[in-house]
Amino acid sequence: MGSVSETGGVDDDRLARLVLARVAEPGDAALARAVQTRGAAHVLMAIGEHRSGLPNEGGYLTRLDGLDPHRDQQQLTDCGARVVVPGDLEWPSQLDDLGDTAPLALFVRGSDLRRCVLRSAAVVGARAATSYGVVVAGDLAAGLVDRGWSVVSGGAYGIDAAAHRGALVGGGVTVAVLACGVDVAYPRGHVALLERVAVEGVVVSELPPGCHPTKSRFLTRNRLIAALSRGTVVVEAAYRSGALSTAAAARRLGRPVLVVPGPVTSPLSAGAHRLLRAHREETVVVTGADEVVEELGPLGSWAPEPPVTASPSDGLSPQVAATLEALPVRRGVSVERLARTAGVPPATAARALEQLRLLGLALVDDAGWRLAERPE
Amino acid sequence: MGSVSETGGVDDDRLARLVLARVAEPGDAALARAVQTRGAAHVLMAIGEHRSGLPNEGGYLTRLDGLDPHRDQQQLTDCGARVVVPGDLEWPSQLDDLGDTAPLALFVRGSDLRRCVLRSAAVVGARAATSYGVVVAGDLAAGLVDRGWSVVSGGAYGIDAAAHRGALVGGGVTVAVLACGVDVAYPRGHVALLERVAVEGVVVSELPPGCHPTKSRFLTRNRLIAALSRGTVVVEAAYRSGALSTAAAARRLGRPVLVVPGPVTSPLSAGAHRLLRAHREETVVVTGADEVVEELGPLGSWAPEPPVTASPSDGLSPQVAATLEALPVRRGVSVERLARTAGVPPATAARALEQLRLLGLALVDDAGWRLAERPE
Numbered sequence: 001m002g003s004v005s006e007t008g009g010v011d012d013d014r015l016a017r018l019v020l021a022r023v024a025e026p027g028d029a030a031l032a033r034a035v036q037t038r039g040a041a042h043v044l045m046a047i048g049e050h051r052s053g054l055p056n057e058g059g060y061l062t063r064l065d066g067l068d069p070h071r072d073q074q075q076l077t078d079c080g081a082r083v084v085v086p087g088d089l090e091w092p093s094q095l096d097d098l099g100d101t102a103p104l105a106l107f108v109r110g111s112d113l114r115r116c117v118l119r120s121a122a123v124v125g126a127r128a129a130t131s132y133g134v135v136v137a138g139d140l141a142a143g144l145v146d147r148g149w150s151v152v153s154g155g156a157y158g159i160d161a162a163a164h165r166g167a168l169v170g171g172g173v174t175v176a177v178l179a180c181g182v183d184v185a186y187p188r189g190h191v192a193l194l195e196r197v198a199v200e201g202v203v204v205s206e207l208p209p210g211c212h213p214t215k216s217r218f219l220t221r222n223r224l225i226a227a228l229s230r231g232t233v234v235v236e237a238a239y240r241s242g243a244l245s246t247a248a249a250a251r252r253l254g255r256p257v258l259v260v261p262g263p264v265t266s267p268l269s270a271g272a273h274r275l276l277r278a279h280r281e282e283t284v285v286v287t288g289a290d291e292v293v294e295e296l297g298p299l300g301s302w303a304p305e306p307p308v309t310a311s312p313s314d315g316l317s318p319q320v321a322a323t324l325e326a327l328p329v330r331r332g333v334s335v336e337r338l339a340r341t342a343g344v345p346p347a348t349a350a351r352a353l354e355q356l357r358l359l360g361l362a363l364v365d366d367a368g369w370r371l372a373e374r375p376e
Numbered sequence: 377m378g379s380v381s382e383t384g385g386v387d388d389d390r391l392a393r394l395v396l397a398r399v400a401e402p403g404d405a406a407l408a409r410a411v412q413t414r415g416a417a418h419v420l421m422a423i424g425e426h427r428s429g430l431p432n433e434g435g436y437l438t439r440l441d442g443l444d445p446h447r448d449q450q451q452l453t454d455c456g457a458r459v460v461v462p463g464d465l466e467w468p469s470q471l472d473d474l475g476d477t478a479p480l481a482l483f484v485r486g487s488d489l490r491r492c493v494l495r496s497a498a499v500v501g502a503r504a505a506t507s508y509g510v511v512v513a514g515d516l517a518a519g520l521v522d523r524g525w526s527v528v529s530g531g532a533y534g535i536d537a538a539a540h541r542g543a544l545v546g547g548g549v550t551v552a553v554l555a556c557g558v559d560v561a562y563p564r565g566h567v568a569l570l571e572r573v574a575v576e577g578v579v580v581s582e583l584p585p586g587c588h589p590t591k592s593r594f595l596t597r598n599r600l601i602a603a604l605s606r607g608t609v610v611v612e613a614a615y616r617s618g619a620l621s622t623a624a625a626a627r628r629l630g631r632p633v634l635v636v637p638g639p640v641t642s643p644l645s646a647g648a649h650r651l652l653r654a655h656r657e658e659t660v661v662v663t664g665a666d667e668v669v670e671e672l673g674p675l676g677s678w679a680p681e682p683p684v685t686a687s688p689s690d691g692l693s694p695q696v697a698a699t700l701e702a703l704p705v706r707r708g709v710s711v712e713r714l715a716r717t718a719g720v721p722p723a724t725a726a727r728a729l730e731q732l733r734l735l736g737l738a739l740v741d742d743a744g745w746r747l748a749e750r751p752e
Contacts, residue, residue, distance in 0.1 A: 065716070215689075215697075262637065291653065339435075
């Protein structure tokens with residue numbers, strides 16, 4: 001490891017982070033703490049000399065042995081990825097909220113990452129999504145980009161794909177955070193989708209090119225989805241869904257966790273509903289993009305009240321309302337009879353009827369007073 | 377009104393309440409306050425002498441004119457209803473929580489009302505329910521009676537009917553609280569259902585026999601549904617649903633409001649979801665009877681954790697889990713290669729592989745180590 005000098009400089013730090021990203025697993029807190037206090041170059045040197053004191057030093061050394069810097073550089077160049085480390089303009093500062101699980105470096109394909117996630121919501125959910133979930137996630141993403149938000153997700157089948165596609169179809173920006181290298185064709189069926197995301201948004205990973213996904217990498221990746229976005233929306237999640245780990249990460253970061261409910265008869269919404277029950281203080285129901293923006297956006301961006309059909313009988317005084325309710329539909333009746341049915345004095349009923357006639361709600365003919373036909 | 381004596385007695389009180397129930401609309405707070413301080417008999421007397429000082433005295437007098445005590449008594453007898461007033465053993469004391477909107481009297485057909493609502497949940501929702509809502513409400517009611525709870529609802533089409541039927545099918549007790557007299561065939565299609573409810577449970581109303589429902593009577597009736605039960609479950613509700621007024625009444629009473637979510641694409645769940653957002657502090661998602669009992673029952677009756685499929689890889693140490701994840705599916709590899717992929721020292725990998733072999737998760741043959749086939 002001759003390229004890492006003892007004195008340490010900006011480039012040494014970048015290079016050392018690259019090497020450490022290759023030898024350590026994402027979210028290695030002991031390593032991250034050491035890097036934050038001693039610097040990446042010094043930590044790497046200490047590992048090489050078997051004196052880092054880190055619990056997984058043996059593991060790092062096993063992988064250091066197999067490292068091929070030339071091949072690694074070639075992989076980076078081939079896939080057109082750039083390396084972004086803390087201190088770079090493109091580094092999203094919200095990742096620092098992760099503390100000692102912040103990534104050592106990011107491998108980025110596409111647009112400027114920091115700008116793409118400035119006003120972003122994560123939309124995550126089940127791989128085995130139902131058609132309900134796919135439609136809802138796609139509409140939600142399209143609605144978010146319509147409102148100037150970008151959509152962060154994990155590039156997986158199901159809800160993730162629907163979210164990316166909804167954003168793309170809406171002409172917006174979407175960010176795919178992968179649990180493998182940004183050059184790895186995973187999932188295989190999403191090669192074209194991820195290519196399009198890289199062109200119109202960003203594909204990003206903390207794993208160097210060539211790395212394959214593992215179960216634990218999916219879980220550690222989820223904290224990045226939560227940390228990059230202002231809040232996480234769970235669309236469909238079964239009881240044991242990875243999306244719940246993204247929600248947990250958002251909660252730990254103090255970011256809003258929003259849940260789109262679904263049929264209680266659907267196992268694919270069971271995890272989402274459990275989230276609402278188990279973390280009721282910190283979890284909010286949302287049913288559309290307006291409400292997501294209301295929850296995540298700055299104050300003042302309230303969702304519009306849903307339209308309700310105004311009724312001409314809205315806002316009547318109790319006695320007028322009682323008279324209206326007492327009006328027969330067909331055969332007219334006398335004021336006295338009406339007053340008795342309504343339980344109001346006859347004089348009050350007479351005044352109320354006059355008011356109702358002016359509102360077009362009551363009619364009078366030879367038989368007496370009755371309800372006017374409503375135009376519907 | 378010669379039967380109401382100035383001195384007043386228990387029977388005078390009962391009779392006076394009956395007359396007042398005929399001349400006043402439900403929820404008349406000014407009248408209820410007067411009855412609570414001066415006694416029903418005295419208030420009725422004062423009304424008859426035009427000196428009650430009550431704001432709607434004119435209305436009461438209009439209806440007093442048309443009263444026919446013999447016909448009223450005949451109607452009561454004909455429909456087999458009994459009158460229950462405060463102080464009676466059958467009076468449900470939780471109604472007193474309504475304060476000055478407590479009913480003056482109740483007209484009851486069927487079993488003992490107080491006992492039937494001791495451990496009860498209200499299940500309410502849209503009349504124009506979807507098949508989803510009908511299935512969910514029916515299952516919920518059946519699940520509640522299975523757990524020894526009774527089900528209170530409003531006897532309407534849709535969710536109400538599904539709740540009553542679910543309870544009846546489950547062999548349990550259900551209570552229909554009507555917005556009309558207990559002898560009035562409303563809704564017409566529910567005559568047989570309400571007859572069965574009266575046989576196996578209770579049909580109750582604060583409106584005397586013969587009274588017809590009005591819009592405002594539906595709304596005031598809803599407070600009784602909320603007050604009689606330990607909490608209110610809303611299954612489906614559109615934006616402008618009467619079920620939301622039952623929820624509001626429960627909230628005012630400090631009783632839990634529980635909401636069964638549904639598809640966000642369904643207008644029939646929009647009101648339910650808005651309830652969850654607008655009153656998030658006081659509203660809880662429930663997906664089944666277990667959770668309703670957990671929310672309404674005494675402490676200790678927690679819903680069982682939903683079954684999750686246990687995986688043999690649960691609870692492995694991080695290094696063993698990393699080794700497991702690094703195992704190839706088909707062609708076996710050496711311990712050294714595996715250690716590098718997993719990022720653990722070779723000796724650790726070797727120990728981990730031995731443990732995984734014992735768990736039936738790893739296999740070794742001439743080619744090396746690979747994943748054992750999972751029985752699925």
